[in-house]
Amino acid sequence: MSNVMKVIEVLAESPTSWEDAVAAAVVKASESVHGIRSVYIKNFEAQVDNNTVVNWRINAKVTFEVD
Numbered sequence: 001m002s003n004v005m006k007v008i009e010v011l012a013e014s015p016t017s018w019e020d021a022v023a024a025a026v027v028k029a030s031e032s033v034h035g036i037r038s039v040y041i042k043n044f045e046a047q048v049d050n051n052t053v054v055n056w057r058i059n060a061k062v063t064f065e066v067d
Contacts (some may be wrong), residue, residue, distance in 0.1 A: 003065050003066075004065070004066040005037065005063050005064065005065055005066065006033075006063070006064060006065075006066050007061050007062065007063050008029065008033070008061070008062050008064075009042070009059065009060070009061050009062075010025050010028070010029055010059075010060050010062055011025075011057065011058070011059055011060075012024045012025035012028065012057070012058055012060065013047075013055045013056060013057040013058075014055070014056050015054065015055055015056075016056065017056050018041075018044055018056045018058055020056070021056050021057060021058045022039060022041065022058055022060065025039065025058065025060045025062065026039060026062070029062045029064075033062070033064045034064065034065075034067070035064045035065035035067070036062055036063070036064045037063050037064060037065060038062075038063045039060050039061070039062050039063075040060065040061040040063070041058050041059070041060050042058075042059045042060060042061055043058065043059040044056075044057070044058055045057040045058075045059075
């Protein structure tokens with residue numbers, strides 16, 4: 001029997017890096033879904049204040065296996 005996958009879209013941010021924003025997205029998504037298989041980063045964005053990046057933001061598609 002083949003696996004059935006589902007995709008959700010989540011937004012996350014970090015004051016440190018895009019990598020930390022991705023990790024935060026996976027941690028938060030894993031609180032409500034199980035069996036996460038992959039994360040596809042759809043968009044990257046950085047919030048700037050006074051010529052300094054203050055937040056790193058991502059828009060991610062999280063793929064997980066349906067129970």
